[in-house]
Amino acid sequence: MRFERSRFSEQALARYASLFAACFPTAHKLQRIDYLRWLYLDNPLGEAVGFDAFDGERLAAHYICTRAQVSLEGRPGPALLSLNTATHPDFQGRGLFTKLAELTYETGASEGSGFVYGVANANSTPGFLRKLGFGLVAPLEARFGVGPLGRFDWERIAREARFRQAWTPEYLRWRLANPANPVAVRVEDGRRIGVSAATGTPMLEAWAEIPAVPDLRITPRRGAPSARLWLGLMPQGAGRLGLFPPVPSRLRPSPLNLIFKPLAGGPVPRSGEVAFSFLDFDAF
Known part of the structure; x- marks a missing residue:
């Protein structure tokens, strides 16, 4: 088995797409x-970091982290x-994911x-905790709702949340431009930004709110009212959900x-210190 850093030519991307089709046929x-x-190339923070495993010229496994x-x-x-x-079914059970993850983290560091x-x-959580040394922060909350998320001190969240995404205008605009499921800005009032994305369920949108990003310059879109799914965590004491x-x-x-x-050492954040939403990972 040969291990190589992931590449992002059109040929390599097509090879990854074929591997995903073999492993996850419904993940279109x-x-x-x-x-x-x-996802891999256009991120303004830089190209993704990952490794591939090859059996001869055949792609056996692939692991990627974005910046x-x-x-x-x-x-x-x-x-x-x-x-x-993803590990092709013909090569599962050989510890390839663990090896690719270790190489990726060493390179990222x-x-x-x-x-x-x-x-x-x-x-998959037990494997990350036992084999790769991750710590569990918390299970994400999942809530249905309507209207704004609640009453929160967004300036305090921006200032005091121990773990949150540090959005810049360029970085956030890239995240909004997901070609498989674009994210729409629905609210921008100088304190917070509210965004939505399709969930695949009619009349139900994924919803997130984050502290305002200076100089974003995106006009909110109007949309028909719908139920909302919020998936994430909010810092303890920063406000209350509606x-x-x-x-x-x-x-x-x-x-x-x-x-x-x-x-590089250091503690794992606790759930009450975190501001997190679907924007922070590839949920939708």
């Missing part, structure tokens, strides 16, 4: 070249977001990333867990 966005190009800019303890800095992983974070489902009751456990296909791995 992973089979779109324009989506992979946007992120995260405010940790009030200091913005580079980080990695753990995202796509050498290039200045201070930590890796990601969202894992119930099946009409957003929890989604019953029986309606949730799998709990999603926020996980965190320091690459």
Whole structure:
């Protein structure tokens, strides 16, 4: 087995799309070249970081982290977001994902990333914790609602949240431009930004709110009223949610867990210190 750093030529992207089709036939966005190009290449923070495993010329496994800019303890800095992983069915059970992840984290750390974070489902969380040294921050909350998220001190969140995305105008505009599922700005009032994206369920949109980003210069779009799904975490004491009751456990296909791995030492954030939403990972 040969291990190589991931490449992002059109030929390489097509090879990844074929691997995803073999591993996840219903995950259609992973089979779109324009989506992979946007995710791996177009990020203004830089190209994605990852490794591939080859058996001869055959792609056996692939793992990628995209670059992120995260405010940790009030200091913005580079980080990695753990995202796509796939091992062809013919090569599963050989520990390839663990090897690719270790190579990726070593490379990311050498290039200045201070930590890796990601969202894992119930099946994959134990492997990240036991084999790769991640810590569990918290399960994400899932809530249905209408209207604004609630009453929050957005300036305080921007100032005091120990872990949150440090959006810049360019970085946020890139995130909004997901070709597989564009994100629309619905609210921008100088204190907060409210955004929505399709969930695949009629009349239900994914919803997130973040502190205002100076100089964003995006005009909010009008849209028909719909129910909203909020998936995330908010810092303790920063405010309260509005009409957003929890989604019953029986309606949730799998709990999603926020996980965190320091690459240069340091503690794992606690759930009450985190501002997190669907914008911060590739949920929709």
